[in-house]
Amino acid sequence: xxxxxxxxxxxxxxxxxxxxxxxxxxxxxxxxxxxxxxxxxxxxxxxxxxxxxxxxxxxxxxxxxxxxxxxxxxxxxxxxxxxxxxxxxxxxxxxxxxxxxxxxxxxxxxxxxxxxxxxxxxxxxxxxxxxxxxxxxxxxxxxxxxxxxxxxxxxxxxxxxxxxxxxxxxxxxxxxxxxxxxxxxxxxxxxxxxxxxxxxxxxxxxxxxxxxxxxxxxxxxxxxxxxxxxxxxxxxxxxxxxxxxxxxxxxxxxxxxxxxxxxxxxxxxxxxxxxxxxxxxxxxxxxxxxxxxxxxxxxxxxxxxxxxxxxxxxxxxxxxxxxxxxxxxxxxxxxxxxxxxxxxxxxxxxxxxxxxxxxxxxxxxxxxxxxxxxxxxxxxxxxxxxxxxxxxxxxxxxxxxxxxxxxxxxxxxxxxxxxxxxxxxxxxxxxxxxxxxxxxxxxxxxxxxxxxxxxxxxxxxxxxxxxxxxxxxxxxxxxxxxxxxxxxxxxxxxxxxxxxxxxxxxxxxxxxxxxxxxxxxxxxxxxxxxxxxxxxxxxxxxxxxxxxxxxxxxxxxxxxxxxxxxxxxxxxxxxxxxxxxxxxxxxxxxxxxxxxxxxxxxxxxxxxxxxxxxxxxxxxxxxxxxxxxx
Amino acid sequence: xxxxxxxxxxxxxxxxxxxxxxxxxxxxxxxxxxxxxxxxxxxxxxxxxxxxxxxxxxxxxxxxxxxxxxxxxxxxxxxxxxxxxxxxxxxxxxxxxxxxxxxxxxxxxxxxxxxx
Numbered sequence: 001x002x003x004x005x006x007x008x009x010x011x012x013x014x015x016x017x018x019x020x021x022x023x024x025x026x027x028x029x030x031x032x033x034x035x036x037x038x039x040x041x042x043x044x045x046x047x048x049x050x051x052x053x054x055x056x057x058x059x060x061x062x063x064x065x066x067x068x069x070x071x072x073x074x075x076x077x078x079x080x081x082x083x084x085x086x087x088x089x090x091x092x093x094x095x096x097x098x099x100x101x102x103x104x105x106x107x108x109x110x111x112x113x114x115x116x117x118x119x120x121x122x123x124x125x126x127x128x129x130x131x132x133x134x135x136x137x138x139x140x141x142x143x144x145x146x147x148x149x150x151x152x153x154x155x156x157x158x159x160x161x162x163x164x165x166x167x168x169x170x171x172x173x174x175x176x177x178x179x180x181x182x183x184x185x186x187x188x189x190x191x192x193x194x195x196x197x198x199x200x201x202x203x204x205x206x207x208x209x210x211x212x213x214x215x216x217x218x219x220x221x222x223x224x225x226x227x228x229x230x231x232x233x234x235x236x237x238x239x240x241x242x243x244x245x246x247x248x249x250x251x252x253x254x255x256x257x258x259x260x261x262x263x264x265x266x267x268x269x270x271x272x273x274x275x276x277x278x279x280x281x282x283x284x285x286x287x288x289x290x291x292x293x294x295x296x297x298x299x300x301x302x303x304x305x306x307x308x309x310x311x312x313x314x315x316x317x318x319x320x321x322x323x324x325x326x327x328x329x330x331x332x333x334x335x336x337x338x339x340x341x342x343x344x345x346x347x348x349x350x351x352x353x354x355x356x357x358x359x360x361x362x363x364x365x366x367x368x369x370x371x372x373x374x375x376x377x378x379x380x381x382x383x384x385x386x387x388x389x390x391x392x393x394x395x396x397x398x399x400x401x402x403x404x405x406x407x408x409x410x411x412x413x414x415x416x417x418x419x420x421x422x423x424x425x426x427x428x429x430x431x432x433x434x435x436x437x438x439x440x441x442x443x444x445x446x447x448x449x450x451x452x453x454x455x456x457x458x459x460x461x462x463x464x465x466x467x468x469x470x471x472x473x474x475x476x477x478x479x480x481x482x483x484x485x486x487x488x489x490x491x492x493x494x495x496x497x498x499x500x501x502x503x504x505x506x507x508x509x510x511x512x513x514x515x516x517x518x519x520x521x522x523x524x525x526x527x528x529x530x531x532x533x534x535x536x537x538x539x540x541x542x543x544x545x546x547x548x549x550x551x552x553x554x555x556x557x558x559x560x561x562x563x564x565x566x567x568x569x570x571x572x573x574x575x576x577x578x579x580x581x582x583x584x585x586x587x588x589x590x591x592x593x594x595x596x597x598x599x600x601x602x603x604x605x606x607x608x609x610x611x612x613x614x615x616x617x618x619x620x621x622x623x624x625x626x627x628x629x630x
Numbered sequence: 631x632x633x634x635x636x637x638x639x640x641x642x643x644x645x646x647x648x649x650x651x652x653x654x655x656x657x658x659x660x661x662x663x664x665x666x667x668x669x670x671x672x673x674x675x676x677x678x679x680x681x682x683x684x685x686x687x688x689x690x691x692x693x694x695x696x697x698x699x700x701x702x703x704x705x706x707x708x709x710x711x712x713x714x715x716x717x718x719x720x721x722x723x724x725x726x727x728x729x730x731x732x733x734x735x736x737x738x739x740x741x742x743x744x745x746x
Contacts, residue, residue: 176743606745
C-alpha cells in the first residue's frame with residue numbers, strides 16, 4: 001500500500017464517513033458495561049465518539065481549500081471502479097461545494113453535540129449504546145450528503161432514520177418518548193419507501209443510479225414516469241426535512257429526545273432532507289429554473305414558516321416550542337441560504353434547553369422561572385441564540401434574513417409578481433412572531449421569579465458550557481463578518497448549485513450544459529459592525545436608566561410564581577381558552593386568534609393515522625402538481 | 631405480462647398506505663408498513679426482469695455478447711431493501727411492545743399524549 005497516496009485529499013470524504021462508522025463499531029464491540037466514573041458513565045467510549053467526530057470534522061475542514069476556494073469537484077470511485085462504456089458501474093462519492101457546505105454544518109453540529117453529551121448524559125443508563133447510535137446517525141447523515149449515488153442516499157437515509165428513531169426513544173421513561181419514536185418511524189418509513197420507489201423508477205428509465213449521470217440524462221427527457229419519480233423523491237426528502245405537513249413529527253421527536261439529539265434532529269436531519277430536495281431540484285431534474293417549481297418551494301416554505309411559528313406560540317414546553325421554531329426557520333432555509341445560521345443558533349438554543357432540563361429536570365415553561373440568577377452563563381448563551389433566531393442585528397440570523405427580504409422584494413419588483421411581496425411580508429411577520437415567542441421564553445425560563453424548588457440549581461458543568469460557547473461564538477462571528485463567511489462557504493455553495501455542468505463533467509459524463517462561471521451578487525449592503533456599536537450604546541443606555549432609576553431587584557422566591565410570573569404583563573383576565581393561559585404574555589394576541597389556534601390544535605391530533613394520512617395526501621398532491629406543472 | 635407486476639406492486643403500496651391510515655391497531659400499522667415494503671420490493675424485482683433471461687451468474691469465460699440475462703442490480707437493491715424492511719419491522723414491533731407496557735393499549739387513538 002502506498003502511504004503517501006493515502007494522505008491525498010481526494011480520500012478525505014470517505015475517511016470522514018469511515019471514522020464515524022468505525023467509531024460506532026469500536027464502541028459497540030467494547031461492550032455495554034458502564035464505567036465507574038460518575039461524571040462519564042460511558043468511560044473511554046465517549047472519548048472514542050468525540051475523537052471520531054473531531055477527526056471527521058478535521059477531514060472536512062481540510063477539504064475547504066480545494067473544494068470551496070479552488071472550485072474543484074471531488075469524484076471518488078469506490079475501489080476505483082469508475083465508468084465503463086459510458087455507464088457508471090461503481091459506487092461514487094461526489095463532493096462539490098454544496099455537499100461540503102452541508103457536510104461541514106453537520107460535522108460541526110455533531111462534534112459540538114458530542115462535547116455536550118459527555119456531561120449531559122450522566123443521569124442516563126445504557127450510555128455506551130447511546131454513543132453507538134450517535135456515531136451511526138452522524139455517519140449516516142454525512143454519507144447522505146457526500147454520496148454520489150442515489151441508492152446509497154436511500155441506504156444512508158434509512159441508517160439515519162433508524163438511529164434517529166432509536167435515539168428519540170432513548171429515554172424511554174420520558175413522557176411520550178416511545179410514542180414520538182413510533183410516529184416518527186411510521187411516517188419516516190413511508191418517506192423512505194417513497195424515496196426507494198422514486199429511485200427505482202429513475203433506474204427503470206435511465207439504467208443508472210449515479211447522480212451525475214442521471215443529471216446528464218434527465219433534463220429534456222422528462223416523461224410522466226420521471227415526474228412521478230420526482231414527486232416520490234420530493235415527498236420522501238420532505239419527511240426527512242420535516243417541512244409542512246410533516247412538522248408535528250419533529251415537535252414530538254424534539255420534545256422526547258435528549259437535548260444533544262434534538263440538536264442533531266434540528267441541525268442535521270432537517271438539513272439532510274433540505275440537501276436532498278436541493279440535490280433533486282437543482283441537479284437531478286434541474287427544475288429549479290421553472291417558475292412553477294419555485295412557486296411550490298416558496299409556497300411550502302412560507303406555509304412552514306407561518307404555521308410553525310404560530311404553533312410555537314401556543315406551546316407550554318420549552319423543547320416543543322423550540323422544535324416548532326426550528327421547522328419555522330426551515331421554511332426560510334427552503335427559500336434561501338439560511339441553513340448554516342439555522343444549525344448554529346438552533347443548536348445553541350436546544351443545548352440551552354438541555355442545560356435547563358439537566359439542572360431542573362423539567363422543560364415546562366409554567367414551572368420554570370428566574371434561572372438567570374442561578375445559571376448566568378447559560379442565560380447569556382441562550383440570549384445570544386434567541387437574538388440570532390429572531391433576526392436581531394448584529395447576530396447571524398439577521399444577515400441571512402436580510403438577504404431573504406431583499407431577494408424576495410427584489411424579485412417582486414423585477415417580475416411585478418405580488419406573490420413574492422407576500423413572501424417578504426410573511427418572512428417579516430414570522431420573524432416578529434419568533435422574537436415575540438422568545439421574549440416569552442426568556443421571561444418564563446430565565447427571568448421572573450425563581451420557584452422555591454429550584455433554589456439549589458447550579459450552573460451546568462464546564463463541558464456543556466463549552467459546547468454552547470462554541471456555537472455562540474460561531475453565531476456572533478458569522479453575524480459580524482457575513483462577507484468573509486459568504487466568500488468562504490455560502491458563495492461557493494450557491495455557485496455550485498447553479499453550476500450543474502461542472503458537477504456532471506468532473507464525474508466523467510458528457511453534458512450539453514457548459515461549466516459556467518457564475519457571478520454571485522450579494523443581496524444588499526449590510527455593515528454589522530455599526531449595528532454592534534448601536535447595540536452596545538443601547539445596552540449602555542438601558543443600564544444607566546436602570547441604575548439611575550434605582551431599579552429594584554426582586555430576589556425573593558415564591559412558590560406561587562405561576563400566577564405572578566407575568567405580573568408585568570398580566571392583563572387580569574381569566575383563562576377563557578384552555579390552551580392560552582390568562583397570565584400569558586401574549587394573551588390578547590392569542591385570544592383574538594383563538595379560532596385559528598383551536599383549529600390548529602384539533603388538527604395536530606397526535607394520532608399516528610392522521611399524520612400518515614397527511615403524508616399520503618401530500619404525496620397525492622405532489623404527484624398531481626408535478627404532472628400538471630412540470 | 632410484466633405490467634401486471636407493476637399494477638400489483640402499486641396496489642400493494644397503496645394497500646400498505648390504506649392500512650396505516652385506517653387501522654387503529656398498532657400491530658396492524660406495522661403490518662401495513664411491511665405490505666408497503668413488499669410492494670416496493672416487487673416493483674424493484676419486476677423492473678430488473680427481462681422475459682426469457684437467465685440468472686445473471688457467469689464465470690469469467692462464459693459471458694459473451696449474446697448472453698441474455700435478467701438485470702442483477704435490482705436484485706441487489708431488493709436484497710438491501712428486504713434487510714431494511716426486516717429492521718423496520720423489528721424496530722417498530724419492539725416499540726409496540728414497549729408502548730403496550732407503558733400505555734396498556736394498542737389503540738392509536740389512545741396513544742396521543744403528544745399533540746398540539
